Amino acid sequence: MTTSPLLPLTAADLPPLAPELVLIGSAFALMILDLFVSNRNKIVTHLFSLAALAVVLFMLATGVGGQGEVFHGMFVRDTAADVMKTGIVLLSGLTLVYGWRYLRDRNLFQGEIPVLILFGTAGMMILVSAGSLLMVYLGLELLALCSYALVASNRENGLASEAAMKYIVLGSLASGLLLYGMSLIYGATGSLHLDVIREAIPHSEERVLLITGAVFMIAGVAFKLGAAPFHMWLPDVYQGAPAPIALFISSAPKLAAFGMAYRLLEMGVGPLSTELQLLIAGLAAVSLVIGNLMAIAQSNLKRMLAFSTVSHIGFLLMGIAGGGSQGYAAALFYALAYAIMSTAAFGAIIALSRAGFEAENIEDFKGLNARNPWMAGLVLCIMASLAGIPPFLGFWTKLAVLGAAVNGGLLWLAILGVLCAVVGCFYYLRVIKVMYFDEPVGEAMPRSNDRVLGLVLGVNALALLALGLAWNPIMVWCQQAFAHLA
């Protein structure tokens, strides 16, 4: 049952871990370097952290180190892990690019912030490569610890402290649920290794124990994704945290949480998927309804994006509930696309904000077209893509998960999804309406003079259109990642 414990490790165990080792090593180096950088030259820390992420991205894209299962099956690097890690590292890098000017202007930039983002990225990479329940838990805690600290980093702000407090309390509750589920699974199968668990389940007598454990693990995953009814922390954290931190939490960790769902629910308790399908479909349905209905009532754009996250997670779970190769490929496609869209949406908020002014209310976007047509056009792209209007990327991802749900025999969920997508159009289109058809209110916002930010946001938002016209390569990549599933 268990792998032989006393086999020595060899140097051959290290290469697949190379990207993580480089990332963690550079995070430690950066932490030391930052001590010698004066407050005026903090851009040095910022640039070095970007360089570290760029190196890791290059290593992942070119496949340095090769794939394989190492460290007694603790660490698995397969195509699915590589796809998710590439996305995670790219999006974390974008967080740093977007966040630099915002944090510096508000005196929030500390050397620890990029260091914590690098460590959080490393946690996500471990999470999606986990081959054992223990690694899933450690990766998750590394990510969560960094996220808590980042949310609390603005200590002068009461909202931020409140958000961090809520996040920590609910996050530890979710960790507890997850651990409890893991302990039940361990009790039923006698192993922490996901592949051993997968083999042991079909001939296990302990059905009740296994299913109870799996249900608790799903609750833990649902919390990390932000699926209703475990979404309570999302709106407060998005509103309270500094915008770049909200951007970080809303983008890459969603991808990592999908990776965690894949590792736990497919690679771990996969043989139970028929029993668990209805539960996941139910979570998807509740998330779709609650997310979309609550988003309509919001006047704060960040809170609206939080509830729209809940509804997008509903779509993502629809793909997971559909199951199989097609379902997971569609869900991964959705997670990647959602993370890019969410990055762009928060990027727009950052680009429109100035020191002392947050462009976080929908009111603030009134008449944006008259003042800054280029910016309004970009926000139009982002909102249309989030709503899922045809040529944009958001449409194709919704189509893919709906197809997966129908294939998985969940026609009712697919119909609910379409209805909710129509409801969702309302509040996204409201932002567009406010920008184009309302009169500007208050004094004009000064134009951003940050060329880098403007350029990156332009590329990011227009990518939603470009990828919407040429989405096939990403979908093929996602399908390759899950080709081994039935």
Next chain:
Amino acid sequence: MDWVNIAFWVFAIAATVSAGAVISVRNPVHAVLCLVLTFFSIACVWLLVGAEFLGVALVLVYVGAVMVLFLFVVMMLDIDPTKMREGWVRYLPVGLIVAVAMLVQMLILIGVKGRAVTPFPADNAAALAADSSNVTWLARTLFTEYLLPFEFAAVILTVAVVAAVMLTLRRRTGVKSQNPGEQTMVKAGQRLRMVKMGAEAPVVHSNSKPAAGEETQP
């Protein structure tokens, strides 16, 4: 029912009762004392099944750490020394009960160990198979099969320290604090200022009258 089973029931009941007391007593200090007893009882159970390393670690880490927590509670409740002394008398009975319970548990453990016929870790197959002590076996597993999780746990601890320092270290103006960097870089010239002064005639102050009186006496 053999001795090991009887001892197990004693420890288990002690652990359950004291765990219930932790959340039901009103006095926080009593709760902490009950928590100490809970941990100790569980450590005894672990020692009974042959997990001696875990048992010792529990006593060292948790009971030790909880004692620190205990001190914190007392310090935060009231700093008045007279009240502290009153508190000492008030908490003494519960403290004695916990201490006596722990002593009894230790004696039971030693007694059972003497009477047990079978090799003590009766169902600890892993330790028997490896023909080595629990600690050796644990250490080998930790540094082979679980090396990677072990290392990542270390990274998590580092991140916890970084985050804690980031969130609590703030420089406020108007607060008297030491700066070790500046303290060590100080030069002798900054510590002592040498002043050149001309020689001065002794000045008779009003308060140096006794000295003047001494001069005049002989």
